[in-house]
Amino acid sequence: MPKNKKPAGGRAQNFEPRYGKKTSYQDAKRRPGQASAGTAGSKSPKHRGFRAAEDSAPAKGRWTEQDRAGRAEARGIRSHARGDRAAGGERPRFDRAGGAERPRFDRAGGERPRFDRAGGERPRFDRARGNDRGDFDRRGPRGADSRRDGQDVRGYGRPERDDRARFDRTERPRFDRADRGNDRGDSDRRAPRDAGNGRDAREFRGTGRTERPRFDRADRTARSFDDRPRRDDRPRRDERANRSDWNAAEKSKAHQEHVDVVHERLQAEAVDAASVEQASFADLGLGQNIVRTLEGLGATSPFPIQAATVRPILEGRDVLARGRTGSGKTIAFGAPLVERVLRGQAGKRRAWGRSPQALILAPTRELALQIDRTVQELAQSVGLFTTQVYGGVPQGRQVGALKKGVDIVIGTPGRIEDLEKQGKLDLSEVGIVVLDEADHMSELGFLEPMQRILRLVQDDAQKLLFSATLDREVAALVDEFLVDPAVYEVAGETQETSTIDHRVLVIDHRDKAEILTSLVDRDGKTLVFTRTRAYSEMLVEQFEDAGIAAVALHGDLNQAKRTRNLQRLTDGKVNVLVATDVAARGIHVDDIDLVVQADAPDEYKTYTHRSGRTGRAGRAGTVVTLITRQRRRRMTEMLERAEIDAPFDEARIGDDVLEEITGRQAANVDA
DNA sequence: AAAAAAC
Numbered sequence: 196m197p198k199n200k201k202p203a204g205g206r207a208q209n210f211e212p213r214y215g216k217k218t219s220y221q222d223a224k225r226r227p228g229q230a231s232a233g234t235a236g237s238k239s240p241k242h243r244g245f246r247a248a249e250d251s252a253p254a255k256g257r258w259t260e261q262d263r264a265g266r267a268e269a270r271g272i273r274s275h276a277r278g279d280r281a282a283g284g285e286r287p288r289f290d291r292a293g294g295a296e297r298p299r300f301d302r303a304g305g306e307r308p309r310f311d312r313a314g315g316e317r318p319r320f321d322r323a324r325g326n327d328r329g330d331f332d333r334r335g336p337r338g339a340d341s342r343r344d345g346q347d348v349r350g351y352g353r354p355e356r357d358d359r360a361r362f363d364r365t366e367r368p369r370f371d372r373a374d375r376g377n378d379r380g381d382s383d384r385r386a387p388r389d390a391g392n393g394r395d396a397r398e399f400r401g402t403g404r405t406e407r408p409r410f411d412r413a414d415r416t417a418r419s420f421d422d423r424p425r426r427d428d429r430p431r432r433d434e435r436a437n438r439s440d441w442n443a444a445e446k447s448k449a450h451q452e453h454v455d456v457v458h459e460r461l462q463a464e465a466v467d468a469a470s471v472e473q474a475s476f477a478d479l480g481l482g483q484n485i486v487r488t489l490e491g492l493g494a495t496s497p498f499p500i501q502a503a504t505v506r507p508i509l510e511g512r513d514v515l516a517r518g519r520t521g522s523g524k525t526i527a528f529g530a531p532l533v534e535r536v537l538r539g540q541a542g543k544r545r546a547w548g549r550s551p552q553a554l555i556l557a558p559t560r561e562l563a564l565q566i567d568r569t570v571q572e573l574a575q576s577v578g579l580f581t582t583q584v585y586g587g588v589p590q591g592r593q594v595g596a597l598k599k600g601v602d603i604v605i606g607t608p609g610r611i612e613d614l615e616k617q618g619k620l621d622l623s624e625v626g627i628v629v630l631d632e633a634d635h636m637s638e639l640g641f642l643e644p645m646q647r648i649l650r651l652v653q654d655d656a657q658k659l660l661f662s663a664t665l666d667r668e669v670a671a672l673v674d675e676f677l678v679d680p681a682v683y684e685v686a687g688e689t690q691e692t693s694t695i696d697h698r699v700l701v702i703d704h705r706d707k708a709e710i711l712t713s714l715v716d717r718d719g720k721t722l723v724f725t726r727t728r729a730y731s732e733m734l735v736e737q738f739e740d741a742g743i744a745a746v747a748l749h750g751d752l753n754q755a756k757r758t759r760n761l762q763r764l765t766d767g768k769v770n771v772l773v774a775t776d777v778a779a780r781g782i783h784v785d786d787i788d789l790v791v792q793a794d795a796p797d798e799y800k801t802y803t804h805r806s807g808r809t810g811r812a813g814r815a816g817t818v819v820t821l822i823t824r825q826r827r828r829r830m831t832e833m834l835e836r837a838e839i840d841a842p843f844d845e846a847r848i849g850d851d852v853l854e855e856i857t858g859r860q861a862a863n864v865d866a
Numbered sequence: 867a868a869a870a871a872a873c
Contacts, residue, residue, distance in 0.1 A: 558870065586872050609872040616872095640870070726868065750870060776869055797867080 520807020587754030633660035697841035799836035
């Protein structure tokens with residue numbers, strides 16, 4: 196029954212682990228997820244990330260280590276493609292003149308590429324001449340030695356970065372919450388000027404790898420669609436066979452073993468907030484209308500991930516980007532995508548029945564809807580049209596919109612394939628594809644539909660892969676569909692620069708129901724995650740019985756209920772949403788300040804994404820995970836992989852710690 | 867093992 200509202204307990208407690216000791220990787224000065232003997236996830240010979248001694252045996256060639264990593268991480272695809280290239284000696288050429296068929300993206304433009312042709316020729320990156328690893332995969336050998344030689348443990352391997360991101364948790368300053376929002380470039384639209392003092396202003400240059408294309412303004416060159424290599428110049432599909440077999444086998448093995456697969460971290464250009472904060476959206480190359488619309492959306496100056504990706508996307512590059520949850524990824528791909536479609540459509544907009552030029556794919560319908568809300572505004576401002584294509588609703592409206600002609604399709608894989616097969620959605624002119632939550636879209640069940648869809652768009656369509664947990668799990672897609680992708684992440688995105696407090700409550704199972712009720716009995720918006728649909732329904736009932744209005748969100752509900760229930764939380768008509776992992780990724784509700792994990796997640800990525808429903812765009816939030824005693828070890832290991840340091844508290848019904856969690860949040864909301 | 871994604 197309604198209780199709590201106790202004002203904040205001592206703040207300091209929130210940052211002082213009172214349970215357990217520091218996690219092992221802190222002591223070891225090593226990042227979780229690093230492949231090594233001591234790494235969680237690679238200790239067991241049964242684990243996919245496990246590297247036995249013989250693993251580092253005979254060097255076979257310069258890309259052998261990568262090859263090996265690829266086999267473990269990408270189920271062999273990547274190595275295949277590499278092998279072909281290496282054997283061929285030279286990277287496939289894409290000779291524009293010789294091309295029998297021009298990409299259809301430029302169909303209306305006569306002989307000239309229409310899509311961003313101002314910049315002239317695209318620079319050629321000859322992989323065979325030394326950049327044999329590409330941007331996607333240039334991490335050094337993963338042998339035990341590479342960790343100990345003083346290099347950045349994260350694998351940047353660039354000595355000049357030592358002044359900045361050491362990722363050495365024990366040495367990093369801790370920030371009080373009061374300071375937050377002032378020291379983060381992305382926490383505040385006011386873009387603090389003092390951010391990152393003492394760091395090098397480092398733009399998008401590939402330090403230490405001279406062969407990487409640079410993105411200084413001066414020597415930046417634009418690339419048209421025509422300049423892009425055609426996919427049939429790449430290794431043929433039959434030569435890359437049995438990918439699916441690999442996937443299925445590896446995945447099912449992982450499932451059988453209940454292994455939380457830790458993929459190798461993607462190597463990325465770390466974009467320093469301080470180095471990009473000067474640029475405005477207009478500076479980055481976006482047009483007036485879009486810039487104005489962004490302002491209307493509350494985006495007056497670019498967040499770091501946006502500052503990083505807008506330019507390369509406008510240049511036509513394939514881009515992989517990792518930015519923490521709530522860091523503004525939708526705009527990071529949405530704005531340049533609209534700009535680019537606009538440029539490619541000059542003079543031929545609004546033709547009846549025109550086929551879409553861009554496709555944005557999301558793993559859930561709610562996320563597709565949400566992306567559309569942002570992208571549609573941007574598109575409208577320049578006279579472009581978007582439509583959603585997702586399942587669970589009658590297809591009539593979607594088909595009707597497509598008949599009239601749309602420029603940008605946003606949707607989920609199933610319905611998109613369905614309409615395409617019915618001949619009601621023509622993907623052949625799609626020149627830009629975005630995969631939001633790309634790592635998730637590369638998982639079993641999603642990967643093959645994604646591959647089928649990507650084969651339907653233009654061979655040389657630009658691909659943009661975004662996720663807060665982007666890792667090498669996307670390798671299967673990258674190898675087949677991306678060309679020389681640029682990889683970005685935002686520097687310094689660590690727990691210390693986050694606005695999320697993490698707590699773990701160790702409870703008795705018999706207390707669980709009552710503790711859950713007391714946690715959601717509060718003023719702010721609370722999102723509760725369960726492992727199963729049934730349990731989420733059960734909890735809703737339980738909360739309602741306790742007089743707390745709550746709604747559920749899971750895949751057993753029809754789409755109308757799903758949409759309505761989420762809306763009710765957004766509108767504030769209820770304060771409690773109980774959801775399965777359908778709501779784990781991407782969903783943005785402005786002011787969720789407490790996430791309760793009624794069931795602990797099994798995977799660290801799930802932890803990251805669920806947690807990311809709070810603490811968005813620099814706002815404060817708390818994540819509480821309930822576990823029983825016997826799960827402590829597993830929880831500790833998962834937190835290590837998620838790179839989260841959270842205090843464990845024993846809790847019983849009515850304990851102060853519960854009041855502290857709920858009461859403090861209520862106080863924050865008032866503030 | 868569960869969840870998501872088409873009808």
